[in-house]
Amino acid sequence: MPELPEVETIRRGLSERCIERTIREVKVFCEKSFVGPKEVVLGARIVAIRRRGKALLFDLSNGVTMMMHLRMTGQLVWDSSESSEKHVPSFAGGHPTEDFFRRMPGKQTRVEFDFDGGKLFFNDQRKFGFVKPIPTKEVEEDKFIASLGPEPWEMRAEELFSVFQRRKGSPVKAILLDQKVVAGIGNIYADEACFFAGVYPGRLAGTLEVQDAAKLLEGAGKVMQASIDSGGSTMATYVRPDGSRGDYLEKFAEVFRREGKECRRCGAEIVKVRVAGRGTHYCPECQK
DNA sequence: CTAGGATCCTGTCAGC
DNA sequence: TGCTGACAGGATCCTA
Numbered sequence: 001m002p003e004l005p006e007v008e009t010i011r012r013g014l015s016e017r018c019i020e021r022t023i024r025e026v027k028v029f030c031e032k033s034f035v036g037p038k039e040v041v042l043g044a045r046i047v048a049i050r051r052r053g054k055a056l057l058f059d060l061s062n063g064v065t066m067m068m069h070l071r072m073t074g075q076l077v078w079d080s081s082e083s084s085e086k087h088v089p090s091f092a093g094g095h096p097t098e099d100f101f102r103r104m105p106g107k108q109t110r111v112e113f114d115f116d117g118g119k120l121f122f123n124d125q126r127k128f129g130f131v132k133p134i135p136t137k138e139v140e141e142d143k144f145i146a147s148l149g150p151e152p153w154e155m156r157a158e159e160l161f162s163v164f165q166r167r168k169g170s171p172v173k174a175i176l177l178d179q180k181v182v183a184g185i186g187n188i189y190a191d192e193a194c195f196f197a198g199v200y201p202g203r204l205a206g207t208l209e210v211q212d213a214a215k216l217l218e219g220a221g222k223v224m225q226a227s228i229d230s231g232g233s234t235m236a237t238y239v240r241p242d243g244s245r246g247d248y249l250e251k252f253a254e255v256f257r258r259e260g261k262e263c264r265r266c267g268a269e270i271v272k273v274r275v276a277g278r279g280t281h282y283c284p285e286c287q288k
Numbered sequence: 289c290t291a292g293g294a295t296c297c298t299g300t301c302a303g304c
Numbered sequence: 305t306g307c308t309g310a311c312a313g314g315a316t317c318c319t320a
Contacts, residue, residue, distance in 0.1 A: 070314090073313095125297080295315105
């Protein structure tokens with residue numbers, strides 16, 4: 001799934017276009033992708049779109065909130081019915097595919113929302129993502145939402161350090177990826193935060209100092225903010241809500257997907273290995 | 289409680 | 305061309 005910056009970028013883009021619009025119809029093409037009865041969102045108006053970690057929360061006028069999680073391959077495509085070229089999405093964020101810019105719904109469209117004045121398509125190649133309506137008052141009690149840790153910039157170094165102490169046998173990257181510890185960090189930003197902090201992602205948490213925790217949080221915050229500012233990342237993967245490409249990776253990524261290339265800091269070759277079951281990129285000179 | 293691996297699902301790509 | 309295995313910007317479940 002897109003990580004925090006991509007989800008935030010989608011949230012902002014969709015907010016500009018969907019708020020105050022009413023859901024007139026919902027088409028569920030994949031049962032697994034829509035949890036619960038679709039009727040509870042029909043006829044309701046979107047009043048706000050929130051984000052918590054990597055989850056989007058669409059607050060509706062009838063006391064229901066639609067939670068959406070894109071997981072690995074989810075994408076959201078907004079198509080304004082006013083558009084003269086209806087096959088061109090006026091707006092898209094998520095994992096692009098060949099039919100990304102073709103007419104929707106496509107092969108990977110799992111749910112379609114028809115609004116007054118536009119359509120929203122929830123596409124998801126691997127079907128890991130989902131839409132789940134829940135009462136707005138119960139959002140905070142949702143099992144996933146309730147278990148989320150703080151956003152990176154809200155976390156104190158001492159808090160993270162105490163997790164390092166408790167889980168001293170885990171690679172630091174596994175802890176950064178754990179949404180219960182910190183919310184919003186995924187594979188890209190975990191690698192980038194480790195580069196910023198000069199820490200090898202596979203290093204066991206028990207060997208880190210509180211200063212390392214501080215650097216990791218600072219790095220995650222800076223790298224994610226920079227990504228949000230540039231409209232999210234891309235690598236022929238994620239595009240901005242208005243269809244233009246986010247360019248975070250090209251411009252700012254120091255290690256992610258840069259294996260075989262020179263480290264911009266020291267010139268050493270960036271290496272790709274496997275840590276915590278995930279592809280992991282790092283500079284063997286800068287990160288210990 | 290922790291750590292590690294399998295699992296959900298579809299598609300693509302490298303290597304034979 | 306076809307097959308096979310590895311892998312993928314996530315998170316959960318199961319096991320030891």
